[in-house]
Amino acid sequence: MATVKEFSVEEKLVSLLRLQKIDSKLDEIEILKGELPMEVKDLEDELEGLNTRLTNLGDEIKGIEAFISGKKEAIKDAEANIKKYEKQQDNVKNNREYEAISKEIEMQTLENKLNEKQIREANDKIKEKNNVYESAKKAIKDKEGNLKHKKAELEKIIVDTDKEEKQFEKESEKAGEEVEPRLLAAYEKIRKTYRNGLAVVSIERDSCGGCFNKIPPQRQAEIRQRKKIIVCEHCGRILVDFDLFNSVTAKK
Numbered sequence: 001m002a003t004v005k006e007f008s009v010e011e012k013l014v015s016l017l018r019l020q021k022i023d024s025k026l027d028e029i030e031i032l033k034g035e036l037p038m039e040v041k042d043l044e045d046e047l048e049g050l051n052t053r054l055t056n057l058g059d060e061i062k063g064i065e066a067f068i069s070g071k072k073e074a075i076k077d078a079e080a081n082i083k084k085y086e087k088q089q090d091n092v093k094n095n096r097e098y099e100a101i102s103k104e105i106e107m108q109t110l111e112n113k114l115n116e117k118q119i120r121e122a123n124d125k126i127k128e129k130n131n132v133y134e135s136a137k138k139a140i141k142d143k144e145g146n147l148k149h150k151k152a153e154l155e156k157i158i159v160d161t162d163k164e165e166k167q168f169e170k171e172s173e174k175a176g177e178e179v180e181p182r183l184l185a186a187y188e189k190i191r192k193t194y195r196n197g198l199a200v201v202s203i204e205r206d207s208c209g210g211c212f213n214k215i216p217p218q219r220q221a222e223i224r225q226r227k228k229i230i231v232c233e234h235c236g237r238i239l240v241d242f243d244l245f246n247s248v249t250a251k252k
């Protein structure tokens with residue numbers, strides 16, 4: 001007759017705890033995996049924002065340049081008008097007409113002075129914007145280098161994390177095989193109930209480490225004896241004493 005090895009409650013709890021520790025590692029990886037792509041995306045967004053700023057700056061400079069060529073055209077037109085008026089002045093019939101044309105010439109001359117002043121100001125503005133543009137371009141170049149480096153770093157972490165996850169998945173399966181099927185089923189059911197995935201918890205400061213309700217001293221003593229599997233009467237999690245909880249790790 002084949003003998004089936006009977007495990008003590010403590011041994012059962014140790015197998016279960018190891019499974020819990022491994023599964024908690026998997027839960028941690030799941031959270032990290034959610035955060036890493038977000039970090040990469042944040043970096044990409046930052047660079048995109050900087051590039052948009054550079055494009056806008058370039059557009060602003062082009063706008064000022066268009067303004068300047070408009071003003072130059074206006075000066076040419078006014079100069080042509082002045083020439084035309086000067087010719088007309090040679091053929092005027094009376095003083096009044098001469099005065100009227102002189103007024104026109106004076107106005108066009110004044111307008112051109114204003115145009116020239118505006119061109120000078122616009123050129124100053126372009127110089128200023130060009131300086132900002134050049135330093136922004138340099139900042140982007142530096143940042144691009146940094147981001148490339150950081151992105152590669154993050155992608156490597158993602159790859160390593162995937163590798164680690166696969167490893168822990170294998171170990172979780174193996175550890176699960178060592179847990180008594182009925183206990184394993186209970187564990188999986190409790191684990192699914194709670195967002196933090198904790199089905200086995202320790203006593204912490206006289207309370208359940210899962211729901212933080214107080215555990216009576218008598219019950220704490222029973223838990224420490226490790227003779228029975230005891231669940232928290234408030235949250236249903238399996239309770240172990242602090243020392244046992246800390247003696248088991250995900251790594252064998």
Ligand SMILES: [Zn+2]
Nearest residue numbers: 208211232235
């Ligand atoms: Zn509890």
